[in-house]
Amino acid sequence: EAGVAQSPRYKIIEKRQSVAFWCNPISGHATLYWYQQILGQGPKLLIQFQNNGVVDDSQLPKDRFSAERLKGVDSTLKIQPAKLEDSAVYLCASSFTRSGELFFGEGSRLTVL
Amino acid sequence: KQEVTQIPAALSVPEGENLVLNCSFTDSAIYNLQWFRQDPGKGLTSLLLIQSSQREQTSGRLNASLDKSSGRSTLYIAASQPGDSATYLCAVKVGETSGSRLTFGEGTQLTVNP
Numbered sequence: 173e174a175g176v177a178q179s180p181r182y183k184i185i186e187k188r189q190s191v192a193f194w195c196n197p198i199s200g201h202a203t204l205y206w207y208q209q210i211l212g213q214g215p216k217l218l219i220q221f222q223n224n225g226v227v228d229d230s231q232l233p234k235d236r237f238s239a240e241r242l243k244g245v246d247s248t249l250k251i252q253p254a255k256l257e258d259s260a261v262y263l264c265a266s267s268f269t270r271s272g273e274l275f276f277g278e279g280s281r282l283t284v285l
Numbered sequence: 286k287q288e289v290t291q292i293p294a295a296l297s298v299p300e301g302e303n304l305v306l307n308c309s310f311t312d313s314a315i316y317n318l319q320w321f322r323q324d325p326g327k328g329l330t331s332l333l334l335i336q337s338s339q340r341e342q343t344s345g346r347l348n349a350s351l352d353k354s355s356g357r358s359t360l361y362i363a364a365s366q367p368g369d370s371a372t373y374l375c376a377v378k379v380g381e382t383s384g385s386r387l388t389f390g391e392g393t394q395l396t397v398n399p
Contacts, residue, residue, distance in 0.1 A: 176328075205387075214289070214374055214389030215329070228386055263328055271316060271378065274387060276328040 197266030308375035
C-alpha cells in the first residue's frame with residue numbers, strides 16, 4: 173500500500189516570495205491534515221479536511237496561508253508572502269476516519285531566507 | 286486547552302537497556318493517544334494507537350500504557366538497540382467530533398549507544 177506522498181521535499185525561498193506544497197493521501201483516507209513542525213518542537217495542526225470540506229483551520233494564519241483539497245483527494249498548501257518564521261517542515265497526514273490512526277508523509281522542508 | 290508534556294526531553298542509554306518514556310496531558314477526556322517515532326529529516330511513523338477504553342497496547346518490543354485518570358501514558362522499550370535512536374512523540378485526541386484535533390508533545394530524543 174502506498175503511503176502519503178508529499179512534494180517537494182525541500183524548498184528554499186526568499187522572504188515575501190510564495191511557495192506551494194502538494195500532498196496525496198493514502199487511497200481511501202477521507203481525513204487529511206497539514207501540520208507545521210518547527211525545529212525542536214512537536215507538530216502543530218494548520219488545517220484538517222474531511223473529504224473536501226474544512227473541519228478545523230483555527231490555527232492557520234489565513235492572511236498568508238491557504239489550503240485546498242479539490243475533489244477530496246490530494247491537497248495543496250500555499251504560503252504567500254513567506255516570512256522568516258515560516259521556516260519549518262510541513263507535514264501532511266491522512267487517516268481513514270477523523271478518529272482513526274494518522275499516517276504521515278516524509279514532509280516538505282521550507283527554508284525562508 | 287489540551288497541553289501535552291514529554292519527559293525527559295533527551296535520553297541516552299547503552300544498548301540492551303529497558304527504558305520508559307513519559308507523556309502527560311492536562312485534559313483527561315481524551316478519545317485516543319498515539320505514539321510516533323521520527324527519524325532525523327523524516328516524517329512521523331505511527332508506533333501504537335491506544336483508544337480511551339484501552340489500558341495498553343503492545344507491538345514487538347514496544348508497550349504503551351494509558352492512565353486517563355492521572356493524565357499519563359508511558360512507552361516502554363525492551364532491550365533497546367542502536368536502531369531505536371530517534372525522537373519519540375506522543376499525541377492525544379480529545380473527542381471524536383469534527384472539531385477535535387491531535388495535540389503533540391515536543392518529543393523525547395532517544396540515543397541508544399552500542
